[in-house]
Structure formats: C-alpha cells, structure tokens
Amino acid sequence: MTAECEKPLILIIDDEEALRDGCKQVLEKSGYAVLTAADGIEGVRLAREHSPDMAFIDLKMPNMSGMEIIEILSHDIPDIVLVMITGFASIVSAVEAMQKGAYDYLPKPFNPDQLRALTKRGLEHRRLKIETRKLREEKDQMEKNFITFVSHEMRSPLVVIRQYIEALQAIAGDRFEKDITEIIERCQKRIQSLERMIEHWLDISRIENGTLAQQKVPLNLASIISQSVEEMTPICRKRGIALETQIPQSLPQIKGDAESLVRVFSNIIGNATKYTPEGGKITVTCQHDEYYVHVSISDTGIGIPSDKLSLIFEPFFRCGGKSEKQSGFGLGLTFCKKIMESHNGNITVSSKEGEGTTFVLTFPSLMDTT
C-alpha cells in the first residue's frame, strides 16, 4: 500500500495517446504520480504491480473492454478508486460500470479542471473509506479485548488473595485455633462466590457483544429439559420440593445451543427452589403450536409482588432476603433473558403472592423446509 507521505499514484488506461499524455501532464502538475497504459492487459499488469490509489479507464478499447478492467481491478486491488472514461456518455454504461465497482464516470471531452476535481474527490473518498474501516476494526477489537482485559484485571487480585490464604495455611495452619480456621474458610468462600459472580457477569457481557461461544444446532427441548431436571433433582429432594415434568412425546425441534439452554432451565428451576417452601411443587410443562414451542415452569412458592415483577430480569435485582437459601447475585434471570433473546425467543413471568410464580419460555420452532 502507498505510504501516507508518498504522492498518490494514479493510473490512466486509454488507447488514445494524446489523452494519456494530457491527463499525465495535468495530474503530475497537481502533485500526483502517474502511470499510463495503452491497453487493458498492460493496465492490469501495472495495477497489480504498483497498486495505484486511483485509476481512470477508457470504456472503449481494443482487446479488453473498460468494463472488464474495472471488474478485475475492483476485485484485485483493495480500496482502488475506479473512474470510467466514456466517449458516449450513456447512462446505461455508466450505471453498469458503477455496479461493477466504479466510483464515478467522466464523459469525454473533459477539461483539466474536471479531471483535477474528480481526482481530488475520488482520493478523498478512498481516504475516508480506509479510515472508516480502520476505526470499525479498532472498535470491534477493543470491544472484544475489553472483556478479556476486565476479566484478567478483576480476577488477578482474587487469585492473589487466594494464594495468600494458601500460604497462610501452609506456614501457620497447624497453629491456628478452630475459630481462626473458620474465619479463613469463610473468607475463601466469599472470594470464590465473587469469582463466580464475575464469571456470570462476563457471560452476560459476552452474550451482549456476541463473543459467547454458542453452537446453535437443531435440537429437541425434551432432552434439554430432562438434563436440567436431572441436574436439579438432588437439590429439590434436599429441600423437600417435588419436581414434575409434563412433556409431550413428539415436539418440533428448535435451533439452539444445548449448553446455554440447559443453564437457562437449571437457573429457573434453581430459582424456584429458593422461593418454594418445603412440601411445595415445581412443574415443568411443554406445549407447542404451529410456530412455537412453549415451556412453562411453575412453582407453588411465595410469589413475586406485582410491583417487582417488571424488574426481575434487570441485572443485580434481587427479590428475596439475604438468607443462605436465597443467595445469589441477581444475574441469573438476566442471563436467561439474554440467552432467550439470542435464540430469537422470549421469557415472560406471571406471579401471585402466596400462590406461586410461572415462567414461560417461548422458542420459535424449526420449520420443516424439506
């Protein structure tokens, strides 16, 4: 690519010698470097060798037509600005040239001022195009790096604290009283839960900027739900809550990422266990119509006050108290909502205090296109 400080390089391809020389003189006087070619073959060769910033190409030439040259150059030379010189300024050929990648056209006869003006405008167009692309690439890279950077910067101090605790236990652990050991263990637990919170927050950021690794394939929700249910059964049993599923034998497939969807269902069932008293019940049912698959997850828990219902998908919003059972960061449902959005689906909630809460997840079903 031509360096910024160098003169912009212009290529003229025209079989008319007088026109080539005229253009060369005018443009060189204006401070540009100029190459000329008498036919398409020579023109393409020069262009490939020198990668000019801009080229003027005569439409009517023997051997290779201007239209062909434009097609080749716009494909081969990145960011080149192509201008079609045309003797019969027909709109049709101008439009065709633009479609093939030309920036503009210059009808013959033209005077030096027109040539200079168009050259200036073309080069400015090129500069802006390159600058815009660079900025866009830089922005994309920054967004991606930001998450990696934040994750590294937030985790490093936690890693160090945990390493110090390890050191403390290694050098003096056998001298500690039981209560000191307990304090250290609690510190460790809180640090680990902070690490998990960072992990969840990063997941949400990754969904937002599209860097969360998701592999969307056709899948059956029944198997996803049963994986989740299996995962959540021990905790339900421990808390004395029944977990039931009602899923029809045949379900239309959906397109989704199995891993994140299992997390979505586990999250919602897990939430339900936190707010459902012993002896309660969580029911997962699945229905479908022509276009959608609906999964509803209902509990017989304490319910959500209506004034808080609209806030529960907000990050860091927490309904419940701070008891151990209801611990969490308020990021679980935000995660679920983002994942559902990334699947072109949605999640809604309805609740009645004292009776229970129902979440409904709607997925577009995969249409049979065979």
Add this chain to the structure above:
Amino acid sequence: MKKKKILLIDDDQDFLLATKLILEKGGYEVFMAENGKTGVEMWKSVKPDLAIIDMMMETWGEGFSVLNKIRATDTGKTTPLFMLSAVDLQGPYNAFEPPPDFPKVNKVLHKPIKADDLLKCIAQELGEQKA
C-alpha cells in the same frame, strides 16, 4: 543437606511473595524475579534446580519468550520448568496451541495453586521423596 533452589518469575509482587512463603515452608531456597529480563539474568547467576514462569506477564507471550531464552542456555536444556496460567479459557486465547518445535514445559499449573499440589509437583519433578 543443601537446600534446592527455585526461581519464580511473575510480574505480580504479591503472587511472588505468597508462593515464596509456600515454597520456603516446603524447604526450598526461593529467588524471585518481577519481569522476564530479570528472570533470565537470575536464571544464569542463580542456576536454580527448577523455575516457575508466569505465562501472562505484561504482554501475552512474555512468559513464552522467557521460556525460550531459558531453554536456550546450557543449564536450561534439562532443568524442569513450570508454567503458570490464569488465562481465561473462554477468551480469545483458548485456541492457543504450542507449535511442535516448542520448548518443553514440564508442567502447566493454574493460579491459584493449592500449597500441597505445588509442593507435590515440585517434589515429583525433582525426584524427591515427599516428607
């Protein structure tokens, strides 16, 4: 018996200190370097029995360049070298695969390291009997 020498190279002072305490408890003499350049210099002057190098100092790859330089020295050909990583596996580096001619790493450890695990790995590598 003379204590065996371990060189720690990491740009985090606190991580160096915490790890040093564990290693000293394990009966080793510990040398610390806060950057790659000092690390390589200390490698030559101290001649440790084992070195532990952080993968991600200042820039990604600094750790690998230190590893290369150490492996290129006379004593560095056979001495056990450990790499430390706290790399986010979901990030853009998860695809990193060392090239086939990459210098040998005896062990990759993940931060934070459990004191027992660290001492066990070192003892194994140095062919010592664990007390």
